[in-house]
Each structure stands twice: as structure tokens, then as C-alpha cells.
Amino acid sequence: MDFTHPYEEVDWSNSEHHLAQFHVHEPRNELSADTARHEPDVALEGVPIDHIGKNDLSEASSPGVLIQKYRNAGYTVFSLTEHEYQVDGKKYKRVPYDEVDADLDKMSWPWSQWGVDADELGMVALQGGEIRGDVEGVEKLHDIVSLDNDLGHGKDQSVETVLGEVEDRGGITFLAHPSKYTATEDWELYIPVLESSDALLGLEVFNGDDRAPSRELWDKLLTHFGSDRPIWASGGDDYHARARERYDKRFNRSRTVILVPELSKQNVTDALRDGKSYVQYNGDAQAPFIESIESTENSITITAPSAHEITWIADGEAVATGETVVSETLDDPAYVRAELSGRGGSITATQPFYLR
Numbered sequence: 001m002d003f004t005h006p007y008e009e010v011d012w013s014n015s016e017h018h019l020a021q022f023h024v025h026e027p028r029n030e031l032s033a034d035t036a037r038h039e040p041d042v043a044l045e046g047v048p049i050d051h052i053g054k055n056d057l058s059e060a061s062s063p064g065v066l067i068q069k070y071r072n073a074g075y076t077v078f079s080l081t082e083h084e085y086q087v088d089g090k091k092y093k094r095v096p097y098d099e100v101d102a103d104l105d106k107m108s109w110p111w112s113q114w115g116v117d118a119d120e121l122g123m124v125a126l127q128g129g130e131i132r133g134d135v136e137g138v139e140k141l142h143d144i145v146s147l148d149n150d151l152g153h154g155k156d157q158s159v160e161t162v163l164g165e166v167e168d169r170g171g172i173t174f175l176a177h178p179s180k181y182t183a184t185e186d187w188e189l190y191i192p193v194l195e196s197s198d199a200l201l202g203l204e205v206f207n208g209d210d211r212a213p214s215r216e217l218w219d220k221l222l223t224h225f226g227s228d229r230p231i232w233a234s235g236g237d238d239y240h241a242r243a244r245e246r247y248d249k250r251f252n253r254s255r256t257v258i259l260v261p262e263l264s265k266q267n268v269t270d271a272l273r274d275g276k277s278y279v280q281y282n283g284d285a286q287a288p289f290i291e292s293i294e295s296t297e298n299s300i301t302i303t304a305p306s307a308h309e310i311t312w313i314a315d316g317e318a319v320a321t322g323e324t325v326v327s328e329t330l331d332d333p334a335y336v337r338a339e340l341s342g343r344g345g346s347i348t349a350t351q352p353f354y355l356r
């Protein structure tokens with residue numbers, strides 16, 4: 001059995017690793033670009049929340065401040081993915097699309113309206129939104145992280161229709177925090193969704209402080225589809241800059257690391273489509289970075305000096321530990337993937353390696 005995997009073409013000695021944030025909202029309160037922590041202080045949580053769910057304790061900072069804050073934390077790829085139902089600071093959740101007067105198609109874009117120039121910051125900016133679609137078997141509309149396209153609202157349509165509209169626009173998507181909606185045992189709900197569109201690249205497996213762990217769900221789907229339909233993982237903070245305790249551990253916690261020869265929008269979206277990336281949950285520290293992934297016909301070796309342990313997972317089961325996995329030791333699984341544990345409960349997860 002040979003391995004085939006998304007890192008085969010990566011030239012590790014000449015690749016750049018870029019921190020990417022693909023799930024973040026416009027600030028709900030005031031924040032500073034120059035701190036690496038959540039703001040405002042969660043001790044202010046007791047302050048009453050107004051009808052649009054915003055803490056009435058400070059003016060919301062410009063999204064430009066948030067972008068600068070992420071840039072200061074090392075991020076060079078960023079998409080501001082405001083909820084489809086949130087426009088100009090007002091929330092229209094659970095109101096049918098047709099019954100809202102506001103321009104729900106409006107997106108948090110372009111950055112120039114906040115005086116931010118991505119090129120000057122050395123960043124790639126992707127137009128984005130957190131849109132929604134109806135997934136059969138899921139009670140509520142399912143959130144979708146939608147990138148590099150101008151679809152501002154899913155209009156309460158089926159997820160297949162929404163994904164089709166993204167595809168028509170040349171965009172890409174990940175299903176946001178799937179385990180928030182779906183128990184692992186109901187993983188088959190996602191089969192028709194994943195079969196419906198290539199614009200859907202995969203699942204957000206880390207969200208914020210890993211509040212909706214979705215790796216077991218991902219494993220079920222990887223086992224089902226194998227290499228016929230790769231499913232890539234993404235990670236995102238889902239940060240709202242709001243003075244509530246549940247946002248305390250969402251800044252700079254979950255992200256995607258993208259491997260590109262050099263930074264450009266085309267290279268970033270190509271890498272996302274091809275799975276040339278890995279995902280991280282920082283826990284209370286910094287998740288291990290991967291220096292290289294080398295493979296031979298029958299083995300894969302990961303070099304990541306700051307990892308405490310590397311666990312190999314095949315068809316949802318831990319099957320080996322250590323930096324190398326050898327195909328002959330595996331029981332003909334659909335895939336194998338690696339999770340690297342690090343300080344502070346951090347986890348780095350690779351994309352799947354397939355066997356043929």
C-alpha cells in the first residue's frame with residue numbers, strides 16, 4: 001500500500017507557513033490591537049445585554065482594529081466572516097430573509113472602508129461571511145464559513161442550493177462547527193451535503209476553545225468517503241470581541257496554517273483546495289508547528305520538535321504513536337491522520353493521508 005496525501009508536492013524547505021483566520025466577527029465591544037488577549041474583561045459580563053445581544057458597555061471598535069490585532073498576533077491570511085443576519089451592527093436572526101428591510105446581502109467588505117490596506121499589512125484578505133443553509137435532519141439552519149466570494153446571505157435555502165451559489169461565484173466553504181448541530185452518530189446526514197458540491201472543502205474541526213469538538217464526526221466521514229472525496233479540516237476562532245465569559249478563550253485559539261511557496265490570494269485558495277494546510281487548537285499555549293512531513297512509499301514521518309506526542313488515527317481509532325507511521329502496520333484503513341499534542345492542552349492536526 002502506498003500513501004497519497006496533500007503534502008506530497010510541498011517543498012518544506014522553501015515553503016512559507018501562514019497563520020490563517022477564517023472565522024471571526026465584527027467587534028461587539030471596544031478592543032485594542034496591541035494586546036494578545038480577549039477584551040473587554042470578562043468581569044464586566046454582568047453588565048446587561050441589549051436586545052441585539054451587544055454588551056452596552058463600550059462602543060464597538062472598528063473591524064480594522066480587529067484585523068490589526070490579528071496581524072499583531074502573527075496572522076497573515078484573514079477573512080472577516082460576519083453572520084449573514086448581522087448588518088450594520090443590527091441583528092436579524094430568525095427573521096425570514098424576505099421580511100427584512102435591511103440589505104442582508106451586504107458583507108463586511110472591503111477592508112478599505114475601515115482604512116485597512118491588506119497589502120500594506122502584508123496580508124491576504126478574503127471576502128467572507130458566515131452564511132447558512134438548511135441541512136436535512138438538522139433542526140436549525142447550518143452555519144457555513146464562506147470564503148472568497150460575494151454571497152452575503154443563504155436566503156433560508158437548502159445547503160445544496162447555497163453551496164451551488166458559492167460554487168457559481170468561484171468561492172470555497174467549510175461547514176462551521178458541525179458538532180454544534182449534529183451528534184457524531186448522525187454523521188450520515190453530511191453524506192449528501194459533501195456529495196453536492198466541490199465548493200465545500202470540508203469541516204471546521206476546531207472552533208474557538210474547541211467548544212464543538214468535531215474530529216470524531218470528521219473521522220466518520222473520512223472513513224466513509226476515503227480518497228474519493230477528500231474532506232479537509234479548518235480551524236477558526238469564532239471570535240466576537242464581546243464581554244462575555246464564553247468569548248474569553250476564543251481569541252487566537254483555533255486556526256488553519258497554510259503552506260504556500262509565497263503569499264498571494266491565488267496561492268492561498270489553491271492551498272486550501274488542495275489540503276496543503278494543517279489545523280491548530282492552541283489550548284492555553286501554542287500548538288506545535290510542523291517543520292516537515294516526509295513520505296516514502298510505505299511510511300510518513302512528521303518533524304515537529306515542540307510536539308509532546310504524535311498520535312496516528314486511522315478510521316477513527318488511535319493506531320500508532322511516534323513521528324513515523326508505516327503502512328504495513330495498518331489494517332488497510334481508508335485513511336490515517338496525525339494529531340500532535342503540545343503544551344497547554346494544544347493540538348495540531350494534519351489533513352488525512354490516504355492509502356492506495
Ligand SMILES: [Zn+2]
Pocket residue numbers: 023024025130238
Ligand atoms: Zn461564527
